[in-house]
Amino acid sequence: MPLTTPSVYPPPSAEFMKWPSRRSVVHSTKGIVACTQPLAAKCGIDILNAGGNAADAAVAVAAGLNMTEPCSTGIGGDMFCLYYDAKTGTVSALNGSGRSGAKCTLERIRKDLGLADGESGTIPMSSVHAVTVPGAAAGWVDTVERFGSGKLSLAQILAPAIELGEKGFPVSEDAAFFWQRSEQILRKASPNFAEMLKQDPSAPDGVRAPRAGDIMKLPNLARTFRTLAAEGKKGFYTGRIAEEIIRVVRDRGGHLELEDLQHHLEQGSEPVDPISLKFRGQGTGASTGGIELWEHPPNGQGIIALMALGILQELEAQGKIPTFTPADHNTAPYLHAIIESLRIAFADANWFVTDPSPSTTTTHPPVPTAALISQPYLAARAAALFDPHRASPLPAHGSPALRASDTVYLCVADGAGNAISFINSNYGGFGTAMVPRGCGFTLQNRGAGFALDAAHPNALAPRKRPYHTIIPALATNLRDGSLHSVFGVMGGYMQPQGHVQVLLGQLVGGLSPQQALDAPRVCIGAGMADVGAVGDLTVYVEEGMPEETVRGLRELGHRVEVLSGWGPKGRQMFGRGQVIRWTVDEVDGTGVWSAGSDMRGDGAAYPA
Numbered sequence: 334m335p336l337t338t339p340s341v342y343p344p345p346s347a348e349f350m351k352w353p354s355r356r357s358v359v360h361s362t363k364g365i366v367a368c369t370q371p372l373a374a375k376c377g378i379d380i381l382n383a384g385g386n387a388a389d390a391a392v393a394v395a396a397g398l399n400m401t402e403p404c405s406t407g408i409g410g411d412m413f414c415l416y417y418d419a420k421t422g423t424v425s426a427l428n429g430s431g432r433s434g435a436k437c438t439l440e441r442i443r444k445d446l447g448l449a450d451g452e453s454g455t456i457p458m459s460s461v462h463a464v465t466v467p468g469a470a471a472g473w474v475d476t477v478e479r480f481g482s483g484k485l486s487l488a489q490i491l492a493p494a495i496e497l498g499e500k501g502f503p504v505s506e507d508a509a510f511f512w513q514r515s516e517q518i519l520r521k522a523s524p525n526f527a528e529m530l531k532q533d534p535s536a537p538d539g540v541r542a543p544r545a546g547d548i549m550k551l552p553n554l555a556r557t558f559r560t561l562a563a564e565g566k567k568g569f570y571t572g573r574i575a576e577e578i579i580r581v582v583r584d585r586g587g588h589l590e591l592e593d594l595q596h597h598l599e600q601g602s603e604p605v606d607p608i609s610l611k612f613r614g615q616g617t618g619a620s621t622g623g624i625e626l627w628e629h630p631p632n633g634q635g636i637i638a639l640m641a642l643g644i645l646q647e648l649e650a651q652g653k654i655p656t657f658t659p660a661d662h663n664t665a666p667y668l669h670a671i672i673e674s675l676r677i678a679f680a681d682a683n684w685f686v687t688d689p690s691p692s693t694t695t696t697h698p699p700v701p702t703a704a705l706i707s708q709p710y711l712a713a714r715a716a717a718l719f720d721p722h723r724a725s726p727l728p729a730h731g732s733p734a735l736r737a738s739d740t741v742y743l744c745v746a747d748g749a750g751n752a753i754s755f756i757n758s759n760y761g762g763f764g765t766a767m768v769p770r771g772c773g774f775t776l777q778n779r780g781a782g783f784a785l786d787a788a789h790p791n792a793l794a795p796r797k798r799p800y801h802t803i804i805p806a807l808a809t810n811l812r813d814g815s816l817h818s819v820f821g822v823m824g825g826y827m828q829p830q831g832h833v834q835v836l837l838g839q840l841v842g843g844l845s846p847q848q849a850l851d852a853p854r855v856c857i858g859a860g861m862a863d864v865g866a867v868g869d870l871t872v873y874v875e876e877g878m879p880e881e882t883v884r885g886l887r888e889l890g891h892r893v894e895v896l897s898g899w900g901p902k903g904r905q906m907f908g909r910g911q912v913i914r915w916t917v918d919e920v921d922g923t924g925v926w927s928a929g930s931d932m933r934g935d936g937a938a939y940p941a
Contacts, residue, residue, distance in 0.1 A: 341845045341914050341927045358847045358927050361940030365926040366394060367911035368743035369405075369823075369936035372502050373397030376493035377745055380485065381941040387747040388416060388480035389490050391755040392473045396494035396558060398741045400551055401502060402935075403529065403763065403775065404511035405823075406741040408557065408569075410759040410777040411465075412472040413629050415607055415807040415819070416480045419750030422814045424627050424807055426607040427479065429472025431465045431597055432688075432796045433780060436588040439793045443785055445586065456781045456793075458761045459522070461585035463778035465799065466597045467578070469757055470561055470569040475602040480753065488562035495562075498555030498773070501548040505935040509545040510899070515763050516542040519775075522766035523581050528553050528773050529763070554773030570598035577769035578776065585767065596796065605630055610639040610706055611811060614646035615841045616656050622812030626836065628804060631686045631700045635804040637829035639706045640678035642836075645670060647708070647715035654721060662842030663852060663878060665885025666721070671837070672857055672872055672891065673719050675830055679858070680728035681705060681714075687791040688798040700790070724890035727870065742805070742821035744913045746926045748941065752913060754805035754819040806832045816915045818846070822931075824908030827856050831908045839914075846912035847929030853877040854907040875907050909934035 341358060359365065364387070366377040376397035377390035385393075391414065399407040412429040442462050448454045456463050477487055504512065519526040519542075530540035531549055543549045560568040568574065575594045582589045608630045613623035626642060628635025648654045654670045661667045682705075689700045704710055718728055746752040764777035782799035784791045791800045802825045808817040818839075822831025831854065838849035853875040874883055876897035886893050896903050909931040916925050928938035 341916055356847050356851070356930065356932060356937065358845050358929055359938035359940055361926045362748070362923060364390075364745070364747040364941035365913055365928045365938055366390060366743070366745050366941070367913055367928045367930045367936070367938040368394050368398060369741055369909055369934040370398055370401040370505060370508070371936060371939070372401050372497060374936060374939045376497070378939055378941055379493050380490055381747055383489065384482065384484045385490065386482040386749065387745040387751040387753045388476050389482055389485050390745045390747070391743060391753045392476055393490050393493055394743045394745065395469070395473060395741075395755060395757045396491050397497060398743065398757065399774065400494050400497040400554065401505065402508045402741060403551070404508055404515055405759065405762070406757045407759055407764075407774045408469050408473075408561075409467045409774040410757060410764060411468040411779060411801070411803065412755065412757040413633060413801070413803055413805055414472075414476055414756070415627055415629065415754040415805045417752045417807060417809075417816050417819065419816070424607050424809065425480070426605045426629050427472065427476060427602050428605050428629065428633075429468040429475065429602040430632065430779070430798050430801055431468035432593070432798050433465050433783070433793060434589040434593045435596070435795045436590065437462070437793065437795055439785065439787055441588065442793055448785065454785050456783060456785065458778045458781045459518070459765060460778075460781070461582055461587035461765065461767070463780040464582055464587055464589060464765055464767065464776045465780045466589065466593050467777060468597065468602065471566050471597060472602045474561070474566050479604065486562075487565070491558045491562045495555045495558050498551040498558070501550040504543040504545055504547050504549050506545045507935045509543055509547070511762060513542040513544070515766065518766045519763060519768075522775075523585070523768050525581065525768035525770045526766075528768050528771075529775065551773050553771050557772050557774060566598055566601070570594040574769065574772055577772055581767050581769050582776070593796075608636060608639060608702055608706065610643050612642050612646055613811070614649045615837070617840050622810060624808045624817050624840065625811055627807040627809065630689070630702055632688045632798045633801045633804045634682055634686055634826070634829055635806065636686065636702060636705060637675070637678045637682045638804070638806065638832040640681065640711060641671070641674040641829065641833050643706060643708070643711040644674040644677055644715045644719070647712040648674070648719055651712070651716060653715070653719055657841050659841070659843040662838060662844070663882055665882050665889060668855055668882065668886060669721070669724070669889050669891070671833060672855060673725060675833065675857055676725070677714050677718050677728055678829070679826075685790060686800050690798070722889070724870070742823045742909070742911055744819040744821065744911050746819070746913050746915070750816070750915070750924060752807075752816055752819045752915070754807045754821055756803045756805045756821055756823070758803045760802070802826055802828055804828050804832070806836075808836065818912055818914045820910065820912040822908040822910035824906070826858070827906065827908040830854075830856060831910055835910055835912065845929065846914050846927055850910050850912060850929045850931045856906050873906055875904055904933055907933065911938070913938070
């Protein structure tokens with residue numbers, strides 16, 4: 334660890350805040366948890382206090398979030414994580430995403446959806462064909478086995494979440510809002526909807542969505558967790574739970590088979606090499622040596638954040654943008670550079686990001702990950718496609734077909750200096766909202782991320798993983814490889830956009846982790862399926878952005894829409910993030926964790 338590191342706070346002479354901020358940075362020397370639900374955070378704190386490490390606690394938090402916020406995440410979805418090992422200074426990645434079924438051919442699914450030859454189309458978010466094998470259960474087990482302390486059993490790690498499900502918990506405001514909005518979706522999706530609703534004798538059929546402050550019990554989900562704790566992955570991917578997953582899918586006309594779950598049991602989560610980009614731009618090289626941003630490789634979209642950051646670095650080197658100062662943060666020229674860099678990155682990723690597994694690249698070449706984030710390529714894209722004076726048309730590949738997405742991102746650090754960046758998701762809300770009988774969770778709709786064009790690298794194919802929106806992030810200091818931060822921003826295709834904005838808010842704007850999360854954000858393109866469309870050039874700007882900035886973006890030719898309130902066409906579009914930073918006290922050398930949690934969510938950062 335370095336002897337000293339820069340403070341997480343702006344210099345004392347700086348203006349404290351240009352926008353309303355509800356929270357302060359939370360500090361700890363023993364460890365910290367940042368997530369969207371206080372009760373889920375407590376699950377992680379309990380594990381840290383019991384002797385577990387960051388990875389153990391992250392799984393406890395993920396399970397707690399499944400209980401308290403099932404409208405965003407769950408064991409019926411997928412997960413990814415990045416882990417920083419303080420002893421070795423290494424960054425490791427784990428891909429916990431599931432695959433399509435062996436019988437899910439492109440021809441069969443297109444026929445089931447009624448698509449004619451030559452007709453383009455997508456898999457609807459509510460379709461049974463959007464169900465892919467849930468990867469989270471295996472991912473939780475594999476995270477503990479690969480990165481955990483070895484001091485606690487899986488049963489101990491899941492115990493706090495199980496207690497929430499069996500004894501009941503009060504529902505938070507955001508969770509209640511989305512639960513109520515999704516009640517009819519749950520009712521239509523499968524006959525087992527009552528498992529995900531509150532028992533209430535006064536309701537017309539005895540169940541309803543919980544309201545904020547209501548006590549909610551999820552005993553069937555607790556039972557699922559007990560099975561996973563007692564039997565490991567085998568208890569989820571074979572036996573009663575597996576049979577009920579297949580039953581509910583078959584009853585809706587889907588093609589998943591028990592063999593597909595068995596296949597995932599045998600494959601497990603995939604240990605992968607994280608991808609990274611060294612960033613010395615915007616004065617960071619001279620002041621701190623720069624940072625290295627680490628992301629998950631495809632089939633995740635983390636490469637977009639790396640490409641955008643790399644393009645910004647090349648634009649500065651080419652003299653097309655200045656070295657911005659803290660005073661430039663969230664000005665029109667600053668955001669113009671970010672917006673245009675993200676558009677270029679999305680254009681490529683929408684074509685190239687797919688499952689890189691050898692079995693899926695027989696008809697398409699492997700993902701050219703190294704080439705896409707190489708300095709020559711990014712320099713060429715920056716030179717050819719950026720105009721500092723006006724908004725540019727969409728690059729050749731077009732912008733991604735963006736969809737709504739609900740996810741939970743969490744990060745945990747422990748007293749030994751380890752940290753984990755962890756993300757878990759159903760994809761859209763409750764996913765397909767289909768509930769396997771007696772299991773207490775919904776099945777994800779991640780398969781909606783497949784393309785249905787045979788020529789597209791991300792085209793649906795048997796036993797293939799789709800383009801994935803959920804991405805954890807991690808940054809290290811280039812001068813010595815020490816940890817800078819673990820962070821993430823939830824929200825579908827907002828995620829790489831949030832990564833770039835929150836990171837640069839700290840590096841360029843000089844903002845603390847909490848300030849960087851509270852700052853108003855922008856979202857390009859069709860941030861929600863019912864708002865925009867493929868090729869949408871709209872820049873959605875969050876309420877609170879300076880009027881001068883909004884006017885300046887419009888003068889540059891951007892189509893700007895300012896969003897306020899909550900819901901699909903409101904501040905929900907801009908995601909919910911968490912940040913944990915590592916610094917060292919400049920006098921006595923004590924390491925300090927400093928964390929922020931997004932004011933757009935129900936949670937906070939909590940010290941151990």
